[in-house]
Amino acid sequence: MADDTLEREGKQEVGKSLKPLRCRFHETEVYQIFCKDCKDFMCFQCIGQIHHKHELSQVQDADEAIRTQMCGLLLENKYAEHLNSLSDKVLDKEKELVQDEQSLKREIRTSVDKMKQNIDRAEKRLLSVLRNAIESYQISLQEQKTNINNLQTEIAILEVDKLPEYNLNNIINIISEMKVYSATCDKIINHPKPSFKPTMEFSIGNLFLSDENLEDDVSALPSCSDISIQTDLSEDSDIEWFDAEDMKEDDLIESSSDEVTDQIDEFPINFQLKQDIKLVKKIVPISEKDAWIISNRKLLKIVDHSLQEEVYAQNVDDIVDLKDGCVLILRSEYSFIMKLLPNRRLVRFADVGIMYTYPSYNPYCICLKDDIIVTYNWSTTGNKTHGYTSRNHIIWMNTNGIVTESSLFSKNVWKQPCSVQNLESGVCVLYRADYESNLCSIELLEAKSDKCNQLYCFKGIFGLTPHRNFECKGICVDKAGNIIVSDYRHHSVYILDKELKYKKTLFDARNGLDKPAAICVFNNHLWVADGNQIFIFNYDCEEIS
Incomplete structure (x- = not known):
């Protein structure tokens, strides 16, 4: 019971x-x-x-x-079938979650590696900028010290009793120089010291849940719907791979989960070169932050907006950068164009000079467009009294160094080619137009003609006699075929149309330009060399057109 x-x-x-x-x-x-x-x-x-x-x-x-x-x-037995189905779904999701974790781990590690690399690049750039700034300051101090010593020597030989006998202009110059050196010393002494301010306003990224596969049932994942992970290096962190002391070397760095970028990418960008660089003759960007430059006939390289110490080649007059990473080097005293390989070995590329005639034709400038290389060879005879004769030889070849076309022509004038650009309508050439000065002219030549007849000519735009004021150190061409010109005397960069007519001024002294020289367009950015510094401006040819 x-x-x-x-x-x-x-x-x-x-x-x-x-x-x-x-x-x-x-x-x-x-x-x-x-x-x-x-x-x-x-x-x-x-x-x-x-x-x-x-x-x-x-x-x-x-x-x-x-x-x-x-x-x-x-x-x-319906409950068993239904619950087994649910169990299978949970198991599948569990496997998928493990795979997602591994995938996200790889993405996080990749992002962190990029961050580390960017920090290393930022350190090198900052140290290079500091070194250049200190060198510039030291050179200024040394120059002032030399000037003061020379003035002391000059004054020491003067005798008070013989002052009436000395030339008055010499006395005025001495007193004036003393005042100038005094003012200059005050500026140097009060010159602000270099300082460093670490910036740590950056984060690696966010981990978030996508709700694209969730149903309307809000109770599906009540404990996971607000999962959010963010690593902010501006706060205290226990991350083993990052030392807080290393963050002091960072400067204006910001990153995301997709890529790492510098805040320095806010345009325009401006960075300094070495103090002894007075003029950049050629600039060829190869990425957003890297470029080849020619200064003092030396081939140098900019990496991450910082000039490297290495000299890649000497006695260089012009270059073009090939797609395979090689650089063609032109030297006006040699008939051979040389090729600089990625391993820094120099080899012969092609013979472009006519050396067994009088006068010999030597290469002066080179350009590359659509895998077509154009070189402009030149020689001159005569003198100022009896007149000059310029002999010109333009050569077209492919990137293997095989000549496809050439043109020989002469003109009874002294005009030295400085830069050449290959256009659809012809060949645009920057000439130094005067043997005794640095005045320039720009001509568009009919490339299909054996004589390369002149189609259009530009000589300048400022003043009543613009051809007497036009001094140019660089030209380049954008994707739309417009010619961009650096006006050395008028501190400006402006744009010409396909007939070499002035369209508009792009940048001038109001943008910080003083002596703009070599220029080049790369990926909607305009690189402008100005003395011992380089500007990078945003440039959209479609807006100009």
């Missing part, structure tokens, strides 16, 4: 729910309604949201329907 009672009580316990009848959609509500259409339970808040116009009843009044539903699940 007692055993029957215990068995009956045990069966009754199975039917009891130990969990409160809380609504799975509204945690503060309890189940009070049963939907006969959906065969589901609900609270009062669910009625207007999901079960509108359904046949409803109180949970207590649906005892038979609920038990019938459970009976069907048990007899037909």
Whole structure:
């Protein structure tokens, strides 16, 4: 009898729910309604949201329907099929989560590696900028010291009793120089010292959950819906691979999960070269932050907006950069164009000079467009009294050094080619037009003609006699075929159309230009060399057109 009672009580316990009848959609509500259409339970808040116009009843009044539903699940074994399906989905998601973790780990490590590399580059750039600034300051101090010593020597030989005998202009010059040196010394002494301010306003990235695969059921992942991870290096961190002391070497660095960028990329960019560089004859960008330059007939390289110490070649007059990373080097005293390989070995590329005639034709400038190399060879005879004769030889060749076309022509004038640009309509040439001065002219030559007849000519735009004021150190061509000119005397860079007519001024002294020289367009950026510094401006040829 007692055993029957215990068995009956045990069966009754199975039917009891130990969990409160809380609504799975509204945690503060309890189940009070049963939907006969959906065969589901609900609270009062669910009625207007999901079960509108359904046949409803109180949970207590649906005892038979609920038990019938459970009976069907048990007899037909439907619950096992449904739960097994759910279990399989969870297992699949678990495997997918492991794969996602590995993938995200790789992305995070890649981003961190980029950050480390960028910090190293920033350190090298900052140290280079500091070295250049200190060298410039030291040179100024040394020059002032030399000037003072020379003036002391000059004054020491003067005798007070013989002052009336000395030339008055000499005395005025000495007193004037003393005042100049005094003012200059005050400026040098009060010159601001170099300083460093570390900036740590950057983050590696964010890890977030995408909700594209989630259903409308807000309870699907209640514990994960607000997961967000951000690594901010401006705050305290326990990350082992980053030392807080290293952050002091960082300067204006900001990164994201996609790429690492410098805040220095806010245009225009301006950076200093060495103090002894007075003029950059040629600049050839090879990336957003790297470029080849020619100064003092030396081939130098800019890496990450910083001039490197190495000299890659001597006695260089012009260059072009090939797609394979090699550089063609032109030297006006040699007939051979040389090729600088990536391993810094110099080899012969092509013979372009006519050396066995009088006078010999030597290469003076070179350009590259659409895998066509153009060299301009030149020689001159005569003198100022009897006049000059310029002999010109323009050569077209492919990137293998094979000549495809050439043109020989002469003109009874002294005009030395300084830069050549290959256009669809012809060859645009910057000439030094005067043997005794640095005046320049620009001509567009008909490339299809054996004589290379002149199509258009530009000599300058400022003043009543612009041809007497035009001094240019660099030209380049944008994608639209416009010619960009640096005006050395008027501190400006302006643009010409395809007929060499002035269109508009791009940049001038208001943008910080003083003596603009070599220029080049690269990826919608205009590089301008100005003395011992370089500017990089945003430039969109489509807006100009």
